Structures are given as C-alpha cells and as structure tokens.
Amino acid sequence: MDILIIQLFNSLLYASILFLIAGGLSLIYGVMRIVNLAHGSLYAVGAYVAAWLVGKVAGGMPAVLLLVLLPVGALVVGVVGAVIEPTLLRPLYRRPEEYQLLVTFGLLLILEDVMRFIWGGMPLSAGVLMESLGSIRLFGSLYPTYNLIIIAVGGMAALLLWAFIYRTKFGVLLRATSQDMRMASALGVNVRRMYVQAFALGCTMAGLGGAIVVPGQTAVLGMGQDVLILAFVVVVIGGLGSLQGALIGALIVGCVRTVGIMLFPEIELALLYLIAAVVLLVRPTGLFGTQ
Amino acid sequence: MTPLVTASRTLKPLRLLLYVAPLVLLLLLVPYLMAPYQAYLLSYGLIMAIAALGFNLLMGYTGLLSFGHSAYFGVGAYTAALMVKYLHVTSMELFLVGGLLATLVVTALFGFICVRHTRIFFSILTLALSQVLWSLAYKFFWVTGGTDGLRVPTPSLLAGLVRATSLSYSGKIISYYYYVLACFLLSVALMWVIVHSPFGKALQAIRDNETRASFIGIRVQRYRWYAFMVSGLFTGLAGILWVPLNGLTTPDILWWPFSGKIVFFSILGGFRSFVGPLLGAVAFNYLETYAISATVYWQLVLGGVLVLLVLLMPTGLVGLLSRLAFVWKRAT
Numbered sequence: 001m002d003i004l005i006i007q008l009f010n011s012l013l014y015a016s017i018l019f020l021i022a023g024g025l026s027l028i029y030g031v032m033r034i035v036n037l038a039h040g041s042l043y044a045v046g047a048y049v050a051a052w053l054v055g056k057v058a059g060g061m062p063a064v065l066l067l068v069l070l071p072v073g074a075l076v077v078g079v080v081g082a083v084i085e086p087t088l089l090r091p092l093y094r095r096p097e098e099y100q101l102l103v104t105f106g107l108l109l110i111l112e113d114v115m116r117f118i119w120g121g122m123p124l125s126a127g128v129l130m131e132s133l134g135s136i137r138l139f140g141s142l143y144p145t146y147n148l149i150i151i152a153v154g155g156m157a158a159l160l161l162w163a164f165i166y167r168t169k170f171g172v173l174l175r176a177t178s179q180d181m182r183m184a185s186a187l188g189v190n191v192r193r194m195y196v197q198a199f200a201l202g203c204t205m206a207g208l209g210g211a212i213v214v215p216g217q218t219a220v221l222g223m224g225q226d227v228l229i230l231a232f233v234v235v236v237i238g239g240l241g242s243l244q245g246a247l248i249g250a251l252i253v254g255c256v257r258t259v260g261i262m263l264f265p266e267i268e269l270a271l272l273y274l275i276a277a278v279v280l281l282v283r284p285t286g287l288f289g290t291q
Numbered sequence: 292m293t294p295l296v297t298a299s300r301t302l303k304p305l306r307l308l309l310y311v312a313p314l315v316l317l318l319l320l321v322p323y324l325m326a327p328y329q330a331y332l333l334s335y336g337l338i339m340a341i342a343a344l345g346f347n348l349l350m351g352y353t354g355l356l357s358f359g360h361s362a363y364f365g366v367g368a369y370t371a372a373l374m375v376k377y378l379h380v381t382s383m384e385l386f387l388v389g390g391l392l393a394t395l396v397v398t399a400l401f402g403f404i405c406v407r408h409t410r411i412f413f414s415i416l417t418l419a420l421s422q423v424l425w426s427l428a429y430k431f432f433w434v435t436g437g438t439d440g441l442r443v444p445t446p447s448l449l450a451g452l453v454r455a456t457s458l459s460y461s462g463k464i465i466s467y468y469y470y471v472l473a474c475f476l477l478s479v480a481l482m483w484v485i486v487h488s489p490f491g492k493a494l495q496a497i498r499d500n501e502t503r504a505s506f507i508g509i510r511v512q513r514y515r516w517y518a519f520m521v522s523g524l525f526t527g528l529a530g531i532l533w534v535p536l537n538g539l540t541t542p543d544i545l546w547w548p549f550s551g552k553i554v555f556f557s558i559l560g561g562f563r564s565f566v567g568p569l570l571g572a573v574a575f576n577y578l579e580t581y582a583i584s585a586t587v588y589w590q591l592v593l594g595g596v597l598v599l600l601v602l603l604m605p606t607g608l609v610g611l612l613s614r615l616a617f618v619w620k621r622a623t
Contacts (some may be wrong), residue, residue, distance in 0.1 A: 088602070098356045103601045106593075110595060144378075268430075
C-alpha cells in the first residue's frame with residue numbers, strides 16, 4: 001500500500017515536469033504551427049542556469065532564497081526565446097514546414113555547444129536545495145519534501161496557464177491567433193507581437209521545467225535531447241496544440257513510466273513510443289487535438 | 292525567388308556520360324592520388340551518400356520528410372553486428388543479404404504504419420518508431436551491448452576472394468574503398484533508373500498534387516509505401532557498409548539526432564535535385580571531420596551552417612552551383 005502511494009506521487013512528479021515541457025511545446029505548435037526541436041535544449045538551458053545559480057553562485061543561502069532563485073532560470077530561457085523567434089523563425093513562416101523543423105534542429109546543435117562553452121562538460125548540480133529541505137513522513141514512508149514542491153509547481157502551472165488562456169484578454173487574443181492568424185491580423189491583433197509572446201511563454205515553461213528538475217538530478221549535456229522525445233510522446237498522445245491534451249498526456253506518460261520502471265524496465269521506453277505511435281495511427285490529432 | 296533545380300530535367304544519355312565519366316574516373320583514382328586516409332574518409336562520405344540517396348526518394352521525390360531514417364541505417368548495421376556475434380559470419384556478402392532482408396522487414400512494417408499520414412504527422416510518426424528501436428538497442432544490453440555497442444571486425448570481401456587477414460592496413464582500407472565505391476555506383480545507377488521509371492514519375496506526381504495523382508489512378512498510399520521501402524533499403528545498405536568500416540556499432544546511430552543528420556545531408560546538397568543529397572553527404576562528412584578536428588565546438592559550426600543554409604540558401608550547394616553557372620553563362 002505504502003509503495004503504491006509513493007509510486008503515485010512519483011508519477012505525479014514526473015507528470016508535472018513533463019507537463020511543463022510538453023505544455024510549452026504544444027503551446028508553440030498551437031499558435032505558430034512550429035514543431036520546435038530545440039525545445040528540449042531550452043529546457044536544458046533552464047536547468048543549467050538554475051543549477052549554476054543555486055550550486056555555484058548562492059551556495060550558502062537559506063533554502064527559501066534558493067527556491068526563489070529557480071524561476072530566474074525560467075526567465076532567462078524566456079528571454080532567449082524572445083530573441084530566437086524574431087531572428088530565426090520569423091523569416092520562415094511562409095516556407096514549408098520542413099524548413100522550420102530544420103532550423104530548430106540547427107538551433108538544437110548550437111544551443112548544445114553554447115551550454116558546453118559556458119558551463120563546460122562537467123555535470124552541474126543543485127543538490128544543495130534538495131538536501132537542505134530534507135524529507136517528510138508521508139503515509140508512513142519518507143518522501144523528499146522538494147518533490148512535493150515540484151508537484152505543487154506543476155499543478156499550479158497548469159492552473160495558472162488555464163486561467164491565463166481562458167480568462168484573460170491576452171488569452172482570447174492568443175486563441176484567436178491560433179485559430180485563424182489572418183483573420184486575427186485583419187481584426188487588428190498584432191500577430192507579430194503575439195508570436196513573440198507565445199514563443200517566449202512556451203520557452204519559459206520549458207525553462208521552468210528544467211529549473212525545477214535540477215535540484216533532484218544534475219544538469220548534463222544531452223539532457224534536452226532525451227527529454228524532447230518524451231515531450232513529443234506526451235504531445236502526440238494528448239494532441240498537438242492542446243493544453244488539456246498535454247496535461248492528460250503528461251499524466252498518462254508519468255503513470256506508464258512509473259509502472260514500467262517497476263514491472264518491465266527493459267521495454268519501458270519502447271512501450272511509450274509504441275503508445276504514441278498507436279495513438280497517432282488511430283487518432284492522428286491525439287486525444288484532445290482538433291483540426 | 293530563384294527557380295528551383297528540378298529533378299525531372301532529363302539529359303541526353305551521351306551528355307550525361309560526359310558529365311559522369313570524369314567523376315567516376317576521379318573516384319577510381321583516389322587511392323592512387325591521395326593518402327589512404329583520404330580513401331578512408333571518402334568511404335564514409337560515399338556511405339552517407341547512399342543513405343541520403345535513399346532518404347531523398349521520400350523527401351525530394353515523394354514529398355515526405357522522414358525524421359526516422361536512423362532506424363533503417365541502424366537495422367542494417369545491427370543486423371550485421373548480430374550476425375557476427377551469434378552466427379560468426381565473416382563474409383560481407385552475407386552481411387548484405389541478411390542486413391537487407393532485415394531492413395526490408397522493418398521498413399515494410401514501419402512504412403505500412405507511417406504512410407497513413409503526411410506532413411508533420413508523418414515526420415513525428417517515423418521519429419517515434421525509430422526511437423522504439425533505439426530504446427530496445429539501448430536497454431537490451433545483453434543482446435546489443437547497450438551503450439558499449441557491438442564490435443564488427445573487417446569481413447572478407449567478394450565471397451572470400453579478398454581476405455582481411457592477408458592484407459596490410461592500407462590494403463584493407465583501399466580494398467574496402469573500392470567495395471564501397473562499387474556499391475555506391477550501383478546504388479546511384481539503380482536510383483537513377485527508379486526515379487526515371489514510371490514508378491518514379493508517379494511518386495513525383497503524388498508529391499506535386501496528391502488529389503490529381505489519385506484521380507489519374509495512382510494508388511497513392513500503396514505507392515508511398517513502396518517508396519518508403521525502397522528508401523529504407525538504400526539507407527539500410529548504407530548501414531551495412533558502414534559497420535565494418537567503423538568497426539563498432541552503438542545505439543547513437545539509432546538515436547534521432549542521427550536522422551537529423553541524414554536530413555541535413557539533403558538540405559546541404561539541395562533535395563530538389565538528384566545529385567544534391569550525394570554532394571551534401573560527402574560535403575557534410577568533410578565538414579564534420581574537419582570541424583571536429585579543429586574545435587570542440589563542432590556542433591556549433593554544424594548548427595550554424597544549417598541555420599544559415601535554411602535561411603539564405605534553401606536550394607543547397609546544387610542550387611548555388613547552378614546559380615553560379617547561370618551567372619557565368621550570362622556573362623560570357
């Protein structure tokens with residue numbers, strides 16, 4: 001029983017992180033129709049910035065202050081996104097989507113080496129934060145406190161994003177742009193600015209995912225390429241461009257992964273990709289996608 | 292916009308021979324003109340060119356961007372490696388037979404699934420399926436060696452006529468270079484015939500207008516499936532040829548960034564032409580080798596080149612060359 005509850009929390013933990021990454025990926029696709037292959041690398045940038053701040057710059061500070069530092073990683077990635085969109089992506093909207101895939105693949109290669117250049121090849125750790133928070137007793141077993149914070153952040157991000165998109169004026173404009181860019185533009189929406197904001201928002205989410213994940217593991221080169229494919233699986237299951245889809249997809253992938261690691265560790269990853277393939281085959285737009 | 296170089300421009304056979312013969316002669320003379328290392332490097336380039344040749348049947352001629360061609364390259368390579376491990380096969384020809392059969396089975400299955408979709412969904416589906424294979428190679432380490440990979444010693448060529456043990460180091464390299472070159476020339480000739488056959492024309496019709504193609508009686512999905520299989524087989528052949536040259540196969544060649552590289556070849560050369568991907572693959576191989584030896588930040592160089600290509604030179608090297616030729620012709 002205890003083990004089951006702990007595993008449930010683990011699934012939620014995993015789903016929270018995946019939702020942040022896949023949600024950003026899906027948001028960007030939904031608004032701009034771009035599949036961003038560099039999204040995982042942006043997540044890695046968030047992780048590196050957070051690990052650098054927490055582990056190197058502010059090593060001895062109290063845990064609460066360190067927690068406040070984490071979102072800085074997300075903000076940095078948001079700024080990077082706001083620079084990338086107008087310079088690299090804007091010239092390509094009129095071209096076939098293959099080129100957009102390729103430019104983001106080039107960006108992935110570039111970001112990977114920029115990280116190597118800034119932070120070197122050694123893994124960067126922010127484990128201080130995880131240790132200083134300790135663990136708490138949960139239904140009779142010990143569980144790291146920090147993991148509960150991640151789950152809370154994931155849940156809050158989902159809630160805030162929903163409120164943002166369905167309850168604010170910006171959200172209305174965003175959805176309008178996503179549904180019909182030309183019409184929105186004709187009605188006076190500044191589509192260019194919308195695209196920059198949407199892309200930056202998606203990147204911020206990826207960065208936040210990286211920033212909150214890093215106290216639990218280390219920031220290493222290549223972490224973005226691993227996670228990107230999982231984010232794809234989430235997005236494909238949930239439906240490209242749908243945020244509810246990303247949430248449900250993240251929960252499904254989180255659960256399958258946790259169960260998979262417990263019961264059949266060898267084919268756990270293969271199973272996820274197969275699920276994605278089957279969903280694409282039966283419902284190409286995913287469980288929640290519309291097209 | 293400059294006009295894209297179209298693949299359907301046909302040359303007269305004699306003119307064609309005039310262009311091709313000096314190139315073939317040059318390729319044949321490489322081991323005599325240059326150090327063995329250059330032949331070794333060019334072997335890699337030619338193998339990648341075969342992979343790109345296969346890829347471009349889908350991308351350039353059928354209009355489907357596969358982001359999972361690492362799968363077929365990897366199936367070819369791993370089949371050869373597993374044949375060494377379990378069956379103790381040391382003949383290149385048996386590698387070819389076994390590897391191509393395995394690739395055919397995998398492409399037939401994956402293709403059957405993937406051709407149900409086009410555009411971005413096709414790309415993601417091919418990517419997801421290729422990663423199934425990657426995770427299997429990665430996790431079943433007692434079969435595939437995991438991240439350590441599998442070793443493949445130099446096999447005997449031409450049914451035992453050329454034995455690896457009886458050759459010097461440079462002799463090994465040069466004999467293998469000629470083997471790769473022969474496979475390369477055969478593949479190019481075969482692909483040339485395929486894209487100029489009625490089948491190839493049908494694929495181009497599908498690429499240009501799917502609805503019209505189906506109205507004139509082309510079975511669109513069926514043809515896409517065939518194209519997928521042929522494309523995968525060429526890439527699988529490249530994988531089989533690659534593995535004894537490299538001496539080792541690791542899950543890296545099944546991982547999705549390797550598929551990205553294959554796409555890169557075609558863009559670098561220009562996927563709208565027949566020779567573009569071939570040129571792109573060889574050029575990429577040199578670029579990568581020299582970038583790696585020049586700097587630790589070689590990915591930055593490659594990524595920068597790719598971004599600039601997409602932004603400024605979407606027709607690739609072939610597009611650039613033909614534009615230069617056009618300017619030169621007008622000037623004289």
